[in-house]
Amino acid sequence: MFDQIFGNVIQPMPCTVDVDTAGLRADNIPRHIAIIMDGNGRWAKAQGKVRTYGHKAGAETLKTIVRAANDLGVKIITAYAFSTENWKRPVTEIHFIMELLSRYLTNEIQDFHDNNVQVRFMGSREGLPGVICQKMDYATEVTKDNTGLILNLAINYGGRAEILHAVKGIAARIQDGSLSADAIDASVFEDNLYSRGLPDPDLLIRTGGDQRISNFLLWQIAYAEMWTTKVCWPDFTPAMLVEAIASFQKRERRFGGLIQK
Numbered sequence: 041m042f043d044q045i046f047g048n049v050i051q052p053m054p055c056t057v058d059v060d061t062a063g064l065r066a067d068n069i070p071r072h073i074a075i076i077m078d079g080n081g082r083w084a085k086a087q088g089k090v091r092t093y094g095h096k097a098g099a100e101t102l103k104t105i106v107r108a109a110n111d112l113g114v115k116i117i118t119a120y121a122f123s124t125e126n127w128k129r130p131v132t133e134i135h136f137i138m139e140l141l142s143r144y145l146t147n148e149i150q151d152f153h154d155n156n157v158q159v160r161f162m163g164s165r166e167g168l169p170g171v172i173c174q175k176m177d178y179a180t181e182v183t184k185d186n187t188g189l190i191l192n193l194a195i196n197y198g199g200r201a202e203i204l205h206a207v208k209g210i211a212a213r214i215q216d217g218s219l220s221a222d223a224i225d226a227s228v229f230e231d232n233l234y235s236r237g238l239p240d241p242d243l244l245i246r247t248g249g250d251q252r253i254s255n256f257l258l259w260q261i262a263y264a265e266m267w268t269t270k271v272c273w274p275d276f277t278p279a280m281l282v283e284a285i286a287s288f289q290k291r292e293r294r295f296g297g298l299i300q301k
């Protein structure tokens with residue numbers, strides 16, 4: 041079915057963007073960009089195609105943007121590929137996204153690896169097909185020593201579920217006596233999040249026109265700068281990534297304090 045509609049070939053990682061020619065300041069590139077890749081279904085519908093066609097195109101766009109971000113000096117991309125709430129979608133769409141993920145994890149890993157990209161995942165394994173979990177483990181293992189951009193894919197992820205998962209982890213340690221309640225601080229809490237070890241996102245990009253967080257990285261985006269566009273994710277380009285970073289570079293980040301003059 042998948043092959044009949046789309047064929048089995050995913051194109052190699054295309055494109056490159058040079059920070060020197062993009063009009064950006066090399067000393068203020070956001071280290072970590074989080075992306076809500078919204079609008080795939082609408083993009084497909086607008087062309088008279090099935091929604092899943094948009095997801096396939098969106099997966100290609102992610103590859104293009106990862107490559108461009110890497111070239112621009114971004115260190116981490118966290119992309120929202122499947123949320124804990126996406127299980128409410130029609131079963132055919134869920135199956136398609138799982139199949140797409142499965143193929144992505146098979147077909148793209150070598151390309152990411154060749155480009156020194158380290159692939160990681162965040163989210164719950166509960167309810168995910170075993171084959172996807174195996175491929176996630178394989179991708180993590182194969183790329184773990186890569187030193188380029190970290191592509192952190194949020195799969196079966198929800199910010200509230202992540203916080204509950206962290207609370208349960210901490211509660212278990214208090215129960216077994218290895219942690220005292222007084223010792224809980226932000227760093228202990230962050231060690232129990234799926235994003236353990238990663239710095240918080242500096243910039244949150246949302247495509248597709250909506251202006252909401254949709255349960256993404258609730259703890260981590262406390263001080264992220266937001267940039268939204270009406271453009272649907274499959275149409276998002278490296279030039280738009282440059283535009284988002286240029287906007288980020290104009291912002292004054294105070295983290296609740298005052299700017300030193």
Ligand code: FPP
Pocket residue numbers: 077078079080081082083095096098099102120121122123126137140141144193248273
């Ligand atoms: C939102 O578009 C997108 C998703 C729910 C899934 C995102 C998935 C991909 C980009 C492809 C899979 C990713 C990988 C890494 C293989 P939507 O369906 O909510 O669009 P709509 O708002 O137009 O309905």
